[in-house]
Amino acid sequence: MLLERGAEADARDGREHTPLWHAACAVDETAVRALIAAGADVWTPQLGPWSPGRLLLTTPLAPLVAELPGARPLPAGEAAAFREADALTAAFGEQEIWMEGLGVCFVRDLSEDEVIRRLGADPAACPRTGGEDMPFDPTDFDEVDRYVGVAAVPGSPGGCVIVQDGFMPSDAALLEAISAGTEAYGIYVNPKGGTHGTLARDGEYQGNEEVGLTPHQAEPPARWHFRFWQTTQEFPYAANVFAYGCAAAGLRIADGRRAMDLGAPRRWVELPPHLIR
Known part of the structure; x- marks a missing residue:
């Protein structure tokens, strides 16, 4: 309607993005078609190497721009990175994930027994139990903070x-304790706001980041590959965030959803005092 009344197809917002950029981020076919027909600039980069057309090449709307003048295919390595990220996101299922207050840590290559030992407990004393047989009262917040659930994921x-209904799986001390010889990435979905990720490698804290925000120019490529820029998504909310954390720890899995389910059978470990805060 605006275009029909003379609106500028390449008007810029406060971040120098055009309507076609926003239509690409929303994967909005009707808007993309209308803007291209109105002569919108498809290929000029607007953030780092990313133009609206380059974003669209990573979506089901790629055929709308792939043959336009100036089109260049995505480099093979980048196209593969998007495919791998999409596959990992799909591993977290098609249903919404209950995530408020959820803490999750992914650690590569270790068995359940080894993780339990690194958490200071005896594996023989940590049997697999269902959600109704937890060794603590899930309504007692002090007890909840003392236990984490461990499950293998092939x-x-x-x-x-x-996992925990709390922040401990993303705590630097816990990540350092379990990450000798490997990598561990913890995510905490703070109910007061923000989703935060923490990485430890070979027993050393590497840093903390807020996850899921629209990437800026200097952001790591993985934030583009896991579609933090995409405002309309075909996957459950935040599935890409957990997939990002999984990839940050170096895991490549086919089914991550059950391993994150607090009610699914798992081995509950009482943390030693030095890992509790």
Whole structure:
């Protein structure tokens, strides 16, 4: 309607993005078609190497721009990175994930027994139990903070997932304790706001980041590959965030959803005092 009344197809917002950029981020076919027909600039980069057309090449709307003048295919390595990220996101299922207050840690290559030992417990004393047989009262917040659940997740490579209705799976001390010789990435979905990720490698804290925000120019490529820029998504909300954390730990798995389910059978570990805060 605006275009029909003379609106500028390449008007810029406060971040120098055009309507076609926003239509690409929303994967909005009607808007993309209308803007291209109105002569919108498809290929000029607007953030780092990313133009609206380059974004669209990573979506089901790629055929709308692939044959336009100036089109260049995505480099093979980047196209492969998007395919791998999409596959990992799909591993977290098609249903919404309950995530408020959820803490999740992904650690590569380790068995359940080894993770439990690194958490300071005896594997023989940590049997697999269902959600109704937890060794603590899930309504007692002090007790909840003292326990984490451990479950193996197969993959190439696989590893383990550690979960809690709390922040401990993303705590630097816990990540350092379990990451000797490997990598561990913890995510905490803070109910007060923000989703935060923490990486440890070979027993050392590497840093913390807020995850899921629209990437800026200097952001790591993985934030583009896991579609943090995409405002309309075909996958459950935040599935790409957990997939990003899984990839940050080096896991490549086919089914991550059950391993994150607090009610699914898993081995509950009482944390030693030095890992609790």
